[in-house]
Amino acid sequence: MPMPTEEGVSRLVAGLVAGRGFDLEGVEVSTAAGQTRVRVIVDSDETADLDSIAELSSEVSARLDEADDEFGGVRYLLEVTTPGVDRPLTADRHWRRARGRKVRVRLRPGVTPPEPGLPTSFEARAGALDGDRIALVLGGKRAPHLVTVGLGDIERAVVEVEFASPNARELELTGGVASGRPPAGADAAEHTATTVDASDSTEGIME
Structure with missing residues (x-):
C-alpha cells in the first residue's frame, strides 16, 4: 500500500x-x-x-x-x-512578514557582526528588507539604532515570542509591524495564539 x-x-x-x-x-x-x-x-x-x-x-x-x-x-x-513563531526565516517573504518583531539571529561562521562587540548570535528587531539586506534594530529600549545585515550572512533566524511591548522608537526604526500581522508585545499573546x-x-x- x-x-x-x-x-x-x-x-x-x-x-x-x-x-x-x-x-x-x-x-x-x-x-x-x-x-x-x-x-x-x-x-x-x-x-x-x-x-x-x-x-x-x-x-x-x-x-x-x-x-x-x-x-x-x-x-x-x-x-x-x-x-x-519558531519557524526559521529563510525566504524574503518571511522577513517582510516579521518586520517589527523581535528575532534571534545567528551569523554564519566567519561573518563579522554588524557592530564591534556584538556576538555572532544576538537579538534584534526586524526592520525593512532592501534587496538582499535586512535592517535590524539593536540596543533594545535603551538605545535603539539601525544596522543592516546581508541575508547571505545569516545562518539562522527565528521570531521570538514577546510579552512586553517595544517602545515607540524601536517600532519607528523598523517601520512598524508588517500589515496584517499580529502586534508585537504583551497584547499580542492572545492574538498570536x-x-x-x-x-x-x-x-x-x-x-
Whole structure:
C-alpha cells in the first residue's frame, strides 16, 4: 500500500493553496500508532482566519481523496495550519512578514557582526528588507539604532515570542509591524495564539 510522500502532497495541493492566496510553507507526513498524519503548512501576508483555513482544508482534503493514482487506501488525518513563531526565516517573504518583531539571529561562521562587540548570535528587531539586506534594530529600549545585515550572512533566524511591548522608537526604526500581522508585545499573546495555531483537521482516505 503506497504511503503519501511530502513531495507528492505538495504537488497535489500547491495550486489550491496559491488559489486561496496562501503560500505553501511546507508539508509534513508522519505515521504513529498506525495513523498517518498529513500536515500542510500555509501562510499569507494577511492574518489567516479560521474560516479561510477551514475552507482551504476542505478543498485540500477533497483533492487528496481523489488522488487514487498517487496513494491507495491510506487512512490519514489532515491538518492545515499556519507556521509557529519558531519557524526559521529563510525566504524574503518571511522577513517582510516579521518586520517589527523581535528575532534571534545567528551569523554564519566567519561573518563579522554588524557592530564591534556584538556576538555572532544576538537579538534584534526586524526592520525593512532592501534587496538582499535586512535592517535590524539593536540596543533594545535603551538605545535603539539601525544596522543592516546581508541575508547571505545569516545562518539562522527565528521570531521570538514577546510579552512586553517595544517602545515607540524601536517600532519607528523598523517601520512598524508588517500589515496584517499580529502586534508585537504583551497584547499580542492572545492574538498570536489564535493566528499561528489556526488549523483545521479532517480525516479521509487516499484511495
